[in-house]
Amino acid sequence: MKDNMIKKAYISGGCFWGMEELFRTQPGIIDTEVGYLGGQNENPTYEYHPGHAEGLELTYNIEQTSFEKILDYFFRIHNPTTLNQQGNDRGLSYRSAIFYQDEDEKQTAEHFIKTVNKSGKWNDLVVTTLEPFTIFWPAENYYQDYLQKNPGGYTCHFERFETFT
Numbered sequence: 001m002k003d004n005m006i007k008k009a010y011i012s013g014g015c016f017w018g019m020e021e022l023f024r025t026q027p028g029i030i031d032t033e034v035g036y037l038g039g040q041n042e043n044p045t046y047e048y049h050p051g052h053a054e055g056l057e058l059t060y061n062i063e064q065t066s067f068e069k070i071l072d073y074f075f076r077i078h079n080p081t082t083l084n085q086q087g088n089d090r091g092l093s094y095r096s097a098i099f100y101q102d103e104d105e106k107q108t109a110e111h112f113i114k115t116v117n118k119s120g121k122w123n124d125l126v127v128t129t130l131e132p133f134t135i136f137w138p139a140e141n142y143y144q145d146y147l148q149k150n151p152g153g154y155t156c157h158f159e160r161f162e163t164f165t
Contacts, residue, residue, distance in 0.1 A: 005062050006060070006061060007060055008059050009070050010056070010057055011056055011074050012053035013074060014085075014094045014156060015054060015087075015089050016055060017153065017155065019074075020033075020056055021147040021155065021157070022158075026073055029058055029060050031058075031059040032057070033056070033057045033059075033136075033138055034055070035139045036053070036139065037052060037055040037131075037136055037137075038052060038055075038099060038131050046139065052093065053094070054093050055099070071109060074098075076160055077157045077158065077160070078156075078157055082096075082127070088156065089156065097128060098128060098131070100131070113126045113130075115165070
């Protein structure tokens, strides 16, 4: 596979291991890694990550999926209308956010948020933030593939709707 066919996307939507578990099986997703995005300190940890969101780094093949398809799935597996909350998890760490890497990703995300709002599938408007990507800090090894290691573990993520597109 050529390197120019591989891209990365960065998103957060609540507890990172629940999102990772669902994304790992999506067509075109080559790898998933949980970690921290958009915060105030270097080398964050689960115990100390002020301002960081629990997020995902998704490595994908652009011949098999697209950034738009990733966003479509993202908005189907978490509630993008709850501010800093997913299920029982509350706080800035659990915010819904898209960390865009360039203007094209930002515009795609803005357009997709409008599509989701117009769909009427959610009762409230999307509060997902668009934040410029700076750096992804991988989470501790214990949290990588967490639900594979702990199949009965907590998650508030599940497929809620059919596709938005």
